[in-house]
Amino acid sequence: MLKGYGIVTKGQSQNIIQQLYEIGCRQVFTDERTNNARTGFEQALSSLQPNDILVVPKLNHLGKSVNSVIKNIGLLLEKKVNLHILDKNMLVPLAKSSEVGLIHSLVNFQDETSQAQAQARQKTLQKRGKKVGRPTKLTKDTTDYIDFLANKGYKIEEICQRTNICPSTYHNYQRALS
Numbered sequence: 001m002l003k004g005y006g007i008v009t010k011g012q013s014q015n016i017i018q019q020l021y022e023i024g025c026r027q028v029f030t031d032e033r034t035n036n037a038r039t040g041f042e043q044a045l046s047s048l049q050p051n052d053i054l055v056v057p058k059l060n061h062l063g064k065s066v067n068s069v070i071k072n073i074g075l076l077l078e079k080k081v082n083l084h085i086l087d088k089n090m091l092v093p094l095a096k097s098s099e100v101g102l103i104h105s106l107v108n109f110q111d112e113t114s115q116a117q118a119q120a121r122q123k124t125l126q127k128r129g130k131k132v133g134r135p136t137k138l139t140k141d142t143t144d145y146i147d148f149l150a151n152k153g154y155k156i157e158e159i160c161q162r163t164n165i166c167p168s169t170y171h172n173y174q175r176a177l178s
Contacts, residue, residue, distance in 0.1 A: 050080040
């Protein structure tokens with residue numbers, strides 16, 4: 001039997017729930033993203049029988065970190081339940097224990113989690129008015145000094161060394177002037 005579980009936000013809750021029912025889930029359990037309690041997951045887990053399939057929109061709905069995802073997958077393994085991850089269109093036959101599929105899913109999950117966390121940090125810093133990303137190497141003073149040295153006939157290598165920039169930055173600056 002297909003049973004669905006998802007973590008929802010106020011704007012997405014109906015989309016995720018509807019998506020799980022459209023796939024054929026007979027029961028759908030949810031938790032709110034803002035709530036740390038995982039009562040929906042616990043209810044889903046207790047309702048699962050061997051060879052059932054738990055459908056989740058994304059692997060990150062099983063936990064906030066790689067460790068919590070592994071722990072929850074371990075709980076599914078104990079119950080001999082299969083896992084279907086919608087965004088990867090991947091059925092992980094945990095009931096038959098497919099280590100390769102599981103490891104592949106976890107590696108991808110770790111990469112996606114790291115990217116999502118970095119993006120979230122960037123957005124938070126931007127909201128606070130902080131500059132994010134690499135600092136701009138070329139300030140007005142630096143570009144004035146580059147122009148002065150170039151007009152004096154200095155070679156590119158000498159200009160780069162004196163202004164502490166790399167040759168590609170120098171060439172990008174010259175291209176921007178054209």
